[in-house]
Amino acid sequence: MSLDTSTRGFGWRAVQVFTVLVYIFMFAPILVVIVLSFNASQFGGFPMTGFSLHWYAKLLENESVLRAFQTSLWVAVVTSVVCTVLGILAAVALVRYEFPGKEWVNTILIAPALVPETVLGVGLLLLIRFAHQPRTLWLLVLGHIMLALPYVVLVVQARLIGVKRVYEDAAMSLGANRFQTFREITLPLIMPAIVASVLLVFTISFDNITASMFWRPSGVETMPTEILSMLKISISPEINALGTLMIVVTVGLPLLGGGLARYLARSAR
Amino acid sequence: MKLTTTKRLERLTERYMNGGLDRRSFLGLAAAAAATAGVSMRWMPSALAAATEVRFDGWGGVVQEAIDKYAFQPYTAKTGNKVTQGTFGDESEIITKVKTATPGEYQIIHSSGVEYYKRYVDGGFNSEINEANIPNMKFVMQAMIDPFLKITPKLSGVPYDYGTTGIAYNTTVISEAEAKEKGAALLFDPKYKGKIGGYGDMATRVWYAALATGQNPNDIKDIDAVWAKVRENRDLVKKYWSSGAELMDLLAKGEIVVTDAWSGRVAALQQQGSPIGYLDPAGSYAWMEDMLILKGSPMAECEELVNFMLDPATAIAVAEGQNYPPSLDPMKVKLTEKIAKMPAFDPTGTMKSLTFADPNYWASNLDAWTKQWDRISKGG
Amino acid sequence: MSASALSAADRRRPWLLLAPSLITLFLLMILPIGIMTIFSFYEFVTAGVEKETFTTANWHEFLTDPFYHMFLWKTIRVSAITAILCAVMGYPAAYCIAMTTYKHKWVLLLLLIVPFWISFTIRTFSWIHILGEQGAINVSLLKLGLISEPLPMLYTEGAVIMGMIHFLLPYMILNVYVAIEGIDRNLISAARTLGCTAWQAFYEVVLPLSLPGLMAGLLLCFVLAAGSYVTPQILGSTRDALFGNIIFDTIMGELNWPMGSTLSLVLLIFLGAVAAVYSRYMGLSRVFKGLGG
Numbered sequence: 017m018s019l020d021t022s023t024r025g026f027g028w029r030a031v032q033v034f035t036v037l038v039y040i041f042m043f044a045p046i047l048v049v050i051v052l053s054f055n056a057s058q059f060g061g062f063p064m065t066g067f068s069l070h071w072y073a074k075l076l077e078n079e080s081v082l083r084a085f086q087t088s089l090w091v092a093v094v095t096s097v098v099c100t101v102l103g104i105l106a107a108v109a110l111v112r113y114e115f116p117g118k119e120w121v122n123t124i125l126i127a128p129a130l131v132p133e134t135v136l137g138v139g140l141l142l143l144i145r146f147a148h149q150p151r152t153l154w155l156l157v158l159g160h161i162m163l164a165l166p167y168v169v170l171v172v173q174a175r176l177i178g179v180k181r182v183y184e185d186a187a188m189s190l191g192a193n194r195f196q197t198f199r200e201i202t203l204p205l206i207m208p209a210i211v212a213s214v215l216l217v218f219t220i221s222f223d224n225i226t227a228s229m230f231w232r233p234s235g236v237e238t239m240p241t242e243i244l245s246m247l248k249i250s251i252s253p254e255i256n257a258l259g260t261l262m263i264v265v266t267v268g269l270p271l272l273g274g275g276l277a278r279y280l281a282r283s284a285r
Numbered sequence: 286m287k288l289t290t291t292k293r294l295e296r297l298t299e300r301y302m303n304g305g306l307d308r309r310s311f312l313g314l315a316a317a318a319a320a321t322a323g324v325s326m327r328w329m330p331s332a333l334a335a336a337t338e339v340r341f342d343g344w345g346g347v348v349q350e351a352i353d354k355y356a357f358q359p360y361t362a363k364t365g366n367k368v369t370q371g372t373f374g375d376e377s378e379i380i381t382k383v384k385t386a387t388p389g390e391y392q393i394i395h396s397s398g399v400e401y402y403k404r405y406v407d408g409g410f411n412s413e414i415n416e417a418n419i420p421n422m423k424f425v426m427q428a429m430i431d432p433f434l435k436i437t438p439k440l441s442g443v444p445y446d447y448g449t450t451g452i453a454y455n456t457t458v459i460s461e462a463e464a465k466e467k468g469a470a471l472l473f474d475p476k477y478k479g480k481i482g483g484y485g486d487m488a489t490r491v492w493y494a495a496l497a498t499g500q501n502p503n504d505i506k507d508i509d510a511v512w513a514k515v516r517e518n519r520d521l522v523k524k525y526w527s528s529g530a531e532l533m534d535l536l537a538k539g540e541i542v543v544t545d546a547w548s549g550r551v552a553a554l555q556q557q558g559s560p561i562g563y564l565d566p567a568g569s570y571a572w573m574e575d576m577l578i579l580k581g582s583p584m585a586e587c588e589e590l591v592n593f594m595l596d597p598a599t600a601i602a603v604a605e606g607q608n609y610p611p612s613l614d615p616m617k618v619k620l621t622e623k624i625a626k627m628p629a630f631d632p633t634g635t636m637k638s639l640t641f642a643d644p645n646y647w648a649s650n651l652d653a654w655t656k657q658w659d660r661i662s663k664g665g
Numbered sequence: 666m667s668a669s670a671l672s673a674a675d676r677r678r679p680w681l682l683l684a685p686s687l688i689t690l691f692l693l694m695i696l697p698i699g700i701m702t703i704f705s706f707y708e709f710v711t712a713g714v715e716k717e718t719f720t721t722a723n724w725h726e727f728l729t730d731p732f733y734h735m736f737l738w739k740t741i742r743v744s745a746i747t748a749i750l751c752a753v754m755g756y757p758a759a760y761c762i763a764m765t766t767y768k769h770k771w772v773l774l775l776l777l778i779v780p781f782w783i784s785f786t787i788r789t790f791s792w793i794h795i796l797g798e799q800g801a802i803n804v805s806l807l808k809l810g811l812i813s814e815p816l817p818m819l820y821t822e823g824a825v826i827m828g829m830i831h832f833l834l835p836y837m838i839l840n841v842y843v844a845i846e847g848i849d850r851n852l853i854s855a856a857r858t859l860g861c862t863a864w865q866a867f868y869e870v871v872l873p874l875s876l877p878g879l880m881a882g883l884l885l886c887f888v889l890a891a892g893s894y895v896t897p898q899i900l901g902s903t904r905d906a907l908f909g910n911i912i913f914d915t916i917m918g919e920l921n922w923p924m925g926s927t928l929s930l931v932l933l934i935f936l937g938a939v940a941a942v943y944s945r946y947m948g949l950s951r952v953f954k955g956l957g958g
Contacts, residue, residue, distance in 0.1 A: 027864055035761035038754055042780050042834065045791035048801055052794055061538070061799025080371075106686040113679035121683060124690055131694065132892030132936055134909045138916055138929040139697030145922065146700050150387050162693040165686060223784045225895055226909075230917065234386040235340075235371055240786040247790050247899060248374060248527055249345060250534035251797070259787040266782045381920060384713045479817055485903065524820050524902055540798050652711055659914060662903040665732045 046263060053256035061251065071257040081258060084242035091153065091238065092221040095160040099217045100210060102161070103168025108198075110169070111176045129166040136163065137230035151233040159231045160221040167220065168213045175209030176202075219266070337366045339586050342379055343395035345372030346530035347553045351606025352395075356594045363593070366586055374528025375486050376401050377655070383410055388581025393590070396442060398572035399432045400488070403644040404651070405577060411441035412580045418588035419443060421595035426614040428636040429573050436644065442577035443591050444612040446604060449572070449629040449639065450489055451565040453536060453546035453554075461562055468566040469496050471543045473514065478521045482535055482544030485525035487658035488647065489545055490515050492570045502568065503643040508654075515661055525662065536561055545570075548628040552608035563628055571629060571639035574609070698933070704926035713920040723927040733911070733928070737935070740908040743822065744890035747829045751886045752879060754830065755837035760871070762838070763845040777842075780835055789899050792828045793819060796900075820902040828900040829890050836889070837882035844878020845871060877947060884943050888936050908932055 056066030075081060106125055110118065128136060140159050144151065179202060187197040203210075225240035232241060239262070246255050341357070343349045349372060357368040373379040376397050383391050383405070396402060405411055416422055422430075422443060429444035452471055454464050458480075459471070467474060472481060472493060483490065494514035495502040505511055523541055526532045529550045535541045536551075537559050551563040576594065578587045593599060597618045604611040605623050610630045613620065617634075624630060631638055705723055708716040727733050762773050780788065795801050796818040803815040818824060848871060856866040894909030906914075912932065916925035 025863065031757050031761045032765075035758040038758040038834070038838075039776060041754070042831065043776075044801070045795050045831065046780070046783060046788065048794045049787065049791045061794055061797055062801060062804040063799075102686045102689065105682040109679040109682035113675075113682075115676070115679045121687065124695075125686060128690065128694055130888075130940065132888070132909075132932055134892050134894060134912055135698075135701075135929045135933045136694060138912060138925060139701055140693055141916065142700045142704055142922065142926060143693070143697040146704075151385070158689070158693060162690060165690065169686075219782065223786075225786055226893065229895075229913070234382045234390055240784060243784075243786045243790070244895070244899070245372075247793075249372075249530035251790070251793055252534075255790065256794075259784075259791070262787060263783050266784065267779055270782060377918070381712070381918065384920065519904070522902075523817065538799055656919065659919065660732055663906045663911070664735070664904045 049256050049259045050263065053253060053260040055253050055256070057253070071253040072261070074254055075257045075261070078254070080237065081242055081246075084237040084239050087153070087236055088222050088239040091157050091160060092218045094157050095164060095221040096214045096217040098157075099161045099164045100168055100213045103165055103213060104172055104206075104210065106165075106169050107172035107176055108202075111173055112181070125169050126166045128162050133163070133226040137227040140227075141230050151231060153233060153236065156228060156231050156233070156236075156238075159227055160217075160224060163224065163227060164217040164220045167216055171213050171216065172206060172209045175206045179205045215270070337586065338369055339366060339583065339590055340369045340371065340390075340392040341395070341590075342371040342373055342391060342393070344397075344529050345374070346528065346533065346550070348529060348549060348607040348609070349395075351608075352594075352603055355602035355606050356590075356599055359599065360590055360593045364589065366590070368590070372528075374526075374531065377486065380404055380408070383579065384408060388579070390581075391579055392582035393587055394577045394579065395445070395574060396577040397574050398642060399436065400642040400644040400647040402433060402442060402575065402577065403436055403648045405579070406436055406441070407648065410579050411437060412578050412582060412584065413439040414441060414443065414578060414588060415584065416440065418585065419592040419595065421592050421597075424595065424597055424600075424614060424618050425612045426634045426636065428634060429612050432573065432641070432644070433575065441579075442575035443595065444573055444575045445594065445600075446607070446609040446611050447571065447573045447629065447631075447636070447639070448548045448609045449565050450484065450492075450545050450547055450570040451551075451563055451628065453544055453551045453561050453563050455536065455539065455542040456560040456562045458542040459562075464562055464564055468564065469493055472545060473497055473517055473521065474543075475521060477543055479523050480540075480542045481518070481522045482532070482541035483518065483522050483525050484532070484545055485527045485662065487655050488642065489570060490518070490658060491654060492642070493545055494518065496566065496568050502570070502640070503646050512657060512661065515658070519661060549608035552627060556608075565628060568640050571641050573612070573636070573641065575612075698930075701926045701930055704922055705930055707923040707926075709921050709923045713922075715921075715923050723923045726924070727927055727931060733931075736906075736908050736911055737931070740891050743826060743829075743907060744887050747826050747833065747890045748883045748886040750826070750830050751833050751837040752883055755834050755882065756841050756879060759838045759841035760845055760867075763842050774842075777835055777838060785832060786895070786899075788832060789828050789896050792824060792831065792900055796824050796827070819900065820905070822901065822905045825897045825901040825905050825907075828896045829893065832896065833886045833889055836885050840882035840885065841875060841878045844875040844881075848874045880943070880947050884940065884947075888939065891936060892932060 052061070052064070053071060054067050054069070055064050056068035056070065057064070110122060110125075136159075140155065140162075141151075144155060149155075183201050183205070184197050187201045188194070192200065222238075223240060224238075225244065228238050228241055229244070232238060237245060243255065243258065246252070246258075341352075343352060349370065353368075353370065357370070361367055371391075373382075379391070379394060380401070383394075388410075394405075396405070402411075425444055429447070430440070433440055433442060433444065452464070452469060454471060459477075464471065471477070472483065474481075483493075491505075491511055492502045494511045495505050497514050498507070498510045500506060500511070524535065526535055526544070529547055532544065532546055533550050533554055536544065536546070537554060537557070546563065548563065548565075551561055554561045555563075576591045578584065578591070594603065595613075597613060600611040600613055601618075601621060601624065604627075605621065608627060610624050610627050611620070614634045615632055625632065629639065704715075706719050706721065708718050708720045708722060710716055762770070762777070765773065767773065793800065797803070798815040798817075798819070800819070802818065803812075806812045807815065852870050852874075853866050856870050857863075861869065891907070892909055894907060894913050897905050897907050897910055908928070909932070912925060912928045915921050915928060919925075
């Protein structure tokens with residue numbers, strides 16, 4: 017890089033300070049939630065009257081929270097698996113084949129990411145009403161699959177483009193059929209994209225609220241809708257504890273995964 | 286962007302794949318991550334299949350905690366039947382849910398009044414209780430049973446407790462004298478702009494606006510004046526609370542200093558030591574609550590639960606816990622001191638001193654007024 | 666490979682692969698929007714009941730009732746403010762990250778991505794602890810003696826905007842970052858060599874070349890803000906509701922399916938028009954690229 021830092025003056029300093037402020041803006045509220053989760057006071061806000069793990073204990077006894085967590089987990093796992101499979105198939109079709117109407121297909125596959133989620137929420141609800149069907153957990157899963165599909169297609173597509181066709185052609189000329197080729201050659205090469213997709217869809221499904229508020233069957237709460245219900249009641253420290261736990265899990269797991277991968281790579285050398 | 290996390294992951298994984306981490310270890314890592322995410326949890330969420338489970342939906346917070354502690358837990362201990370609980374903040378919300386649910390999904394609702402009872406009946410959601418299964422009903426005030434009988438000769442719900450929506454105020458900011466003097470007008474007092482709260486439900490807002498314009502809430506002659514008052518209130522209000530627990534939270538934290546409030550919740554706050562005063566202005570909005578059993582519920586189990594809850598000892602314990610007087614007839618059952626001191630308590634058991642909503646009047650205006658209130662609350 | 670060299674099986678294959686996805690999306694997205702259009706012409710009787718006739722009453726109500734117009738305008742205004750503030754805050758930050766010579770740039774990028782992993786609901790309600798009467802700001806100011814009464818910051822439009830910026834900023838920063846990162850550094854050095862000051866180099870080279878990324882970010886932030894209803898519900902008073910809240914309340918609260926369908930279509934058409942205008946001038950490929958990282 018040929019940027020001469022010695023000629024960076026006041027302007028650059030100002031930008032740097034500004035950026036630090038932006039980072040503080042992004043993280044301060046989250047840190048506050050974590051800090052307040054240990055608040056001994058019965059109210060959720062400041063001042064901190066003491067340090068206590070009481071709210072975490074209360075959380076683990078909270079049946080509706082545990083139920084919501086279970087529901088979210090089940091929905092997210094099923095969604096991840098099905099959506100990734102659908103997305104891989106679609107990506108393969110888009111990258112490896114030419115066919116008329118490809119532009120339209122591409123647009124349709126990406127559309128759920130562009131259409132406002134509220135509209136998608138209402139739409140699906142109308143569909144089942146039209147068909148005189150009740151809301152079920154499967155509806156929630158289907159809806160999540162729709163929402164996450166564009167992302168899988170984009171991610172796998174991006175990776176698949178980089179996989180040279182030559183390898184697949186070589187395998188096929190050696191006698192492998194399409195399925196074997198895919199399984200032995202293509203799949204391993206796009207594995208990072210697949211893993212990334214699964215994690216991505218899981219996050220999208222687990223965290224989804226805007227559409228899930230429309231689709232969830234009565235009496236069923238997912239993790240985010242449960243948090244929303246709890247918020248309507250009061251800003252209790254229990255919510256902060258729940259928030260902290262979720263932050264730790266959603267940030268900690270990927271970091272841990274990345275760190276472990278790095279460690280293993282180093283020790284494998 | 287979420288996707289760039291995957292880009293990062295991809296870059297990371299690529300690097301490590303090139304750096305020697307073979308596919309197996311990588312997949313192993315991914316699997317380990319999935320495992321830690323909760324493979325130990327049950328695979329599918331359980332459904333409400335067994336008939337020995339009864340579903341109860343109530344108002345949450347301290348009220349439901351009291352019912353749970355003094356009624357549900359002993360009931361489960363005695364019969365082995367479980368009570369699955371849900372909460373709602375606003376009866377319109379639960380009615381909407383009942384409308385969009387399949388029969389049997391919602392079973393017992395802690396419903397808040399005869400005017401709401403009519404809505405369930407109009408929607409066809411009422412059941413027919415076999416009163417022979419609820420012998421403890423003999424202890425309930427006839428004055429509370431009659432209004433329900435007028436709507437359905439065969440009861441679908443059993444009166445359980447009653448209360449009022451009066452005015453709660455922070456005594457450190459508003460003196461008792463000032464409160465007594467201004468009464469309901471406190472809700473419209475510009476002096477407390479930005480520190481006023483209110484229940485976000487149409488009925489309460491219209492009721493109090495009617496009182497403020499000197500009208501009878503059960504026979505409003507000038508609805509436009511009422512809406513004007515509602516708008517006035519809206520411009521002074523910091524937040525409309527949507528549940529009893531939120532009401533308590535806002536008052537306790539001092540976020541609001543005056544609001545219409547439910548008698549029991551205020552009593553609970555006072556017991557917790559918060560400096561909150563309460564008064565019932567003339568024409569204060571009273572309601573009779575009942576344990577409503579919906580169509581499609583497991584009737585025998587529900588009736589058994591309700592009967593259990595009506596047992597005088599249980600009902601009194603619950604009443605003291607939730608701070609609402611029970612539906613037990615004071616002439617037939619000896620009630621305790623604590624109950625006698627509760628705001629809204631009627632020692633005669635005739636319910637004559639309290640003003641209740643006329644179910645037919647309110648049902649006929651429901652749709653139009655709800656729509657109008659929705660608009661006004663949003664700034665219309 | 667020329668088309669004639671493809672066998673019938675080859676021609677069918679991509680469609681077989683696409684079938685599950687396309688069928689899913691048709692059933693769950695395209696068909697519902699069609700049904701939504703039909704429902705918008707039904708007649709509302711009472712909560713949860715509608716007559717399956719053809720009436721333009723709902724559309725008429727929307728077009729004539731100033732209540733809805735006021736809301737649409739409010740939503741546009743709030744979303745635009747949010748998007749612009751995101752740009753103002755995000756651009757310099759993205760510039761800094763892209764141009765920094767800091768050794769561990771990946772840390773900065775990681776810190777940027779981490780908020781994405783945290784649940785949206787939590788990120789939103791965390792603002793209650795910043796802006797509330799018992800929140801960080803008020804408590805600090807009170808302690809420092811700068812104010813005697815807590816400032817009412819929560820449950821206002823400002824709080825809603827803050828919450829939305831907090832949620833949307835990473836999208837903006839990433840879009841701009843990707844754009845700036847993709848600028849050929851030689852262009853900048855060339856400008857400097859030719860005698861430009863750092864500021865001129867930025868203004869003449871970086872800014873114009875990063876404009877597509879900035880516009881993509883603005884579009885994304887605007888569209889996501891305009892369709893939201895959860896943030897106003899958590900951080901705003903009932904008066905700070907946006908168009909999404911009206912849709913939610915009409916459907917889930919009033920159970921007025923015809924009107925709710927009409928309003929949803931309005932939102933769809935409106936945001937679709939915005940995207941179409943954008944696409945005409947800027948092209949959507951960049952937005953797709955932004956989505957795909």
